Amino acid sequence: MTTDELRESLLMNPKNGLTQISAEDRAEMEAYCKRYMAFMDACKTEREATAWAVAKAESLGYKPFQPGMAIQPGDKIYYNNRGKAIALAVIGTKSLAEGVNVCAAHVDSPRMDLKPNPLYEDGEIAYFKTHYYGGIKKYQWPTIPLALHGVVYRKDGSVITITIGEDDSDPILMVSDLLPHLAADQMQKTMAKGIAGEQLNVILGTEPLDGEGSDLVKLNIMKLLNEKYGLIESDFQSAELTVVPAGRCREVGLDRSLLAAYGHDDRVCAYAELEALFAIDNPAKTAVCILADKEEIGSIGISGMKSQYFEHFVGGLCDAQGVKLFDCFANSFCLSADVSNAFDPSFPEVSDKRNNSLLNYGVAICKYTGSRGKGGASDASAEAMGHVRTTLNNAGVIWQLATLGKVDQGGGGTVAADMANRNIVTVDAGVPVLSMHAPIELVAKLDCYETMKACKAIYNA
Ligand code: MN
Ligand code: MN
Numbered sequence: 395m396t397t398d399e400l401r402e403s404l405l406m407n408p409k410n411g412l413t414q415i416s417a418e419d420r421a422e423m424e425a426y427c428k429r430y431m432a433f434m435d436a437c438k439t440e441r442e443a444t445a446w447a448v449a450k451a452e453s454l455g456y457k458p459f460q461p462g463m464a465i466q467p468g469d470k471i472y473y474n475n476r477g478k479a480i481a482l483a484v485i486g487t488k489s490l491a492e493g494v495n496v497c498a499a500h501v502d503s504p505r506m507d508l509k510p511n512p513l514y515e516d517g518e519i520a521y522f523k524t525h526y527y528g529g530i531k532k533y534q535w536p537t538i539p540l541a542l543h544g545v546v547y548r549k550d551g552s553v554i555t556i557t558i559g560e561d562d563s564d565p566i567l568m569v570s571d572l573l574p575h576l577a578a579d580q581m582q583k584t585m586a587k588g589i590a591g592e593q594l595n596v597i598l599g600t601e602p603l604d605g606e607g608s609d610l611v612k613l614n615i616m617k618l619l620n621e622k623y624g625l626i627e628s629d630f631q632s633a634e635l636t637v638v639p640a641g642r643c644r645e646v647g648l649d650r651s652l653l654a655a656y657g658h659d660d661r662v663c664a665y666a667e668l669e670a671l672f673a674i675d676n677p678a679k680t681a682v683c684i685l686a687d688k689e690e691i692g693s694i695g696i697s698g699m700k701s702q703y704f705e706h707f708v709g710g711l712c713d714a715q716g717v718k719l720f721d722c723f724a725n726s727f728c729l730s731a732d733v734s735n736a737f738d739p740s741f742p743e744v745s746d747k748r749n750n751s752l753l754n755y756g757v758a759i760c761k762y763t764g765s766r767g768k769g770g771a772s773d774a775s776a777e778a779m780g781h782v783r784t785t786l787n788n789a790g791v792i793w794q795l796a797t798l799g800k801v802d803q804g805g806g807g808t809v810a811a812d813m814a815n816r817n818i819v820t821v822d823a824g825v826p827v828l829s830m831h832a833p834i835e836l837v838a839k840l841d842c843y844e845t846m847k848a849c850k851a852i853y854n855a
Contacts, residue, residue, distance in 0.1 A: 408755060430662070444477055478697040490689070490722045494679055497729045507527045515610075542635060548629050569594055643752065659831065663731035667684075729820075745803070746797065749797040764807060765804060
């Protein structure tokens with residue numbers, strides 16, 4: 395054999411997916427990404443993503459989960475976890491005792507949440523105080539267009555939904571930064587400290603009411619909120635309002651191969667899972683799609699992946715077949731669908747290039763995440779990796795391997811450990827992202843599309 399033949403038969407030879415994809419697949423990829431962009435424009439918070447998923451599922455015949463309900467193969471069921479997370483299932487022809495195929499993503503993203511007592515005035519400017527949510531580089535959030543999203547539980551018990559800053563006719567909100575002329579001291583600080591958490595104050599307005607007394611700008615803002623939404627200041631005590639980057643998902647690059655949006659992490663995988671699930675009618679094993687909340691702050695709490703709402707849902711389905719939940723979990727598989735860090739040629743020093751995901755090389759399979767000696771990781775077994783490898787290869791999915799940065803550079807986690815701790819075989823996989831956790835993140839269209847195909851393959855496995 396020649397060395398060329400040996401190289402071909404013995405060595406890995408990864409190729410850019412855009413050179414591998416068929417013309418037909420490329421057209422489907424573009425159509426898929428158009429739908430994904432519309433989803434991203436509609437969904438910037440876990441509540442909005444959950445509401446979107448509920449509405450879409452109901453339009454496709456999904457029924458809400460009821461404890462004690464009877465189930466048949468082909469039934470489509472969803473569990474709306476208090477409007478902040480959702481699990482959906484398509485019942486398979488096999489018994490739940492043989493396990494379920496799960497794809498689990500999260501729909502919360504880093505942002506700035508309003509404090510419980512947020513509204514104040516200083517220097518005749520009205521502001522909201524915020525507490526950032528998730529891992530952000532605080533210096534990235536001043537001087538960009540911002541929008542307010544969320545819900546308020548009013549004094550009379552009614553709940554209203556608020557979105558300000560997304561319609562072109564809306565005002566936007568903003569956090570200020572110091573002019574460079576006077577930033578001599580600030581510029582000496584580390585990037586971690588250049589903007590402090592207590593400086594992430596969101597500007598609401600500057601016009602005082604005509605009258606006597608203090609805080610007339612704040613009073614004017616409260617008056618505007620009262621006129622439009624019927625709010626009084628104490629209503630903030632029972633609100634979930636969050637400040638996110640304003641604006642739409644956009645194509646990026648002269649070749650339009652990338653997409654820029656707030657919160658690709660992890661709605662890019664959430665959407666992939668949903669589309670894949672909605673394309674399935676009669677799987678062999680029951681297919682379960684999870685859009686979880688609170689991943690960015692540790693998956694804790696009632697809507698996070700550690701919550702037993704998942705047991706309530708799958709356990710309820712098992713009860714309908716007289717199957718023990720433990721037996722179902724023991725035979726289940728989970729693709730923990732979450733983003734990875736795409737290799738960034740401007741910052742090569744943080745990655746092991748041979749083991750880092752690349753833009754346009756397809757869905758990135760991550761054996762382990764974690765940090766400092768795999769700490770906190772769900773380290774997938776050879777068997778689990780083999781299952782994914784075979785399943786994706788058989789389905790013609792373009793995929794690659796990934797690790798989260800070079801050894802001892804940092805690290806992170808996903809819901810993988812929460813699923814594996816339930817005795818469910820779990821592997822991490824997702825879309826490579828540039829500028830992860832920045833207000834605007836970048837992904838490649840090809841990787842979005844291949845991730846959807848990967849979810850479909852897992853549901854059908
Ligand atoms: Mn994530
Ligand atoms: Mn994240």
